[in-house]
Amino acid sequence: MGASNSANLDINALERAFKLFDENGNKTICSTEFANTMKELNGYVNPQLTDLCFQLVDLNGSATIDKKEFISFMSKIQSIKSPDIYDLIGCAADVNGDHKINATEIYRVYQCLGRTDIPQPMTVQEFVVKLRKGRIGGKL
Ligand SMILES: [Ca+2]
Numbered sequence: 001m002g003a004s005n006s007a008n009l010d011i012n013a014l015e016r017a018f019k020l021f022d023e024n025g026n027k028t029i030c031s032t033e034f035a036n037t038m039k040e041l042n043g044y045v046n047p048q049l050t051d052l053c054f055q056l057v058d059l060n061g062s063a064t065i066d067k068k069e070f071i072s073f074m075s076k077i078q079s080i081k082s083p084d085i086y087d088l089i090g091c092a093a094d095v096n097g098d099h100k101i102n103a104t105e106i107y108r109v110y111q112c113l114g115r116t117d118i119p120q121p122m123t124v125q126e127f128v129v130k131l132r133k134g135r136i137g138g139k140l
């Protein structure tokens, strides 16, 4: 294995993080494993927020997070210092990683929430601020 100085992702760290989540070692993370590990890492987190985060990280909607989806998610949260659940949701919602929540991405979030009152596209930063204030999803 050559040095990976071009990649800013530490594959070993990613493997360790993935294994932390993948409690039964079946190479996918289910929603229970995700919720358990989030709780271990962050203390109590509103289960609805954890669930929303899980659904957004699960890009293909298979109800499990595979390594590819996990790495895609981790690569987006890299730049954030001590991200909390709101930051994590913001990153997960930004599927293409351009720091904006475009119309397709915002639709996906609202679909996960079972809502149809889709707001206008916004930046990830704006999205996270609204999320913190409870303005995304209302009931969260
Ligand atoms: Ca999946």
Ligand SMILES: [Ca+2]
Residues within 6 Å of the ligand: 093, 094, 095, 096, 097, 098, 099, 100, 101, 102, 105
């Ligand atoms: Ca985006």
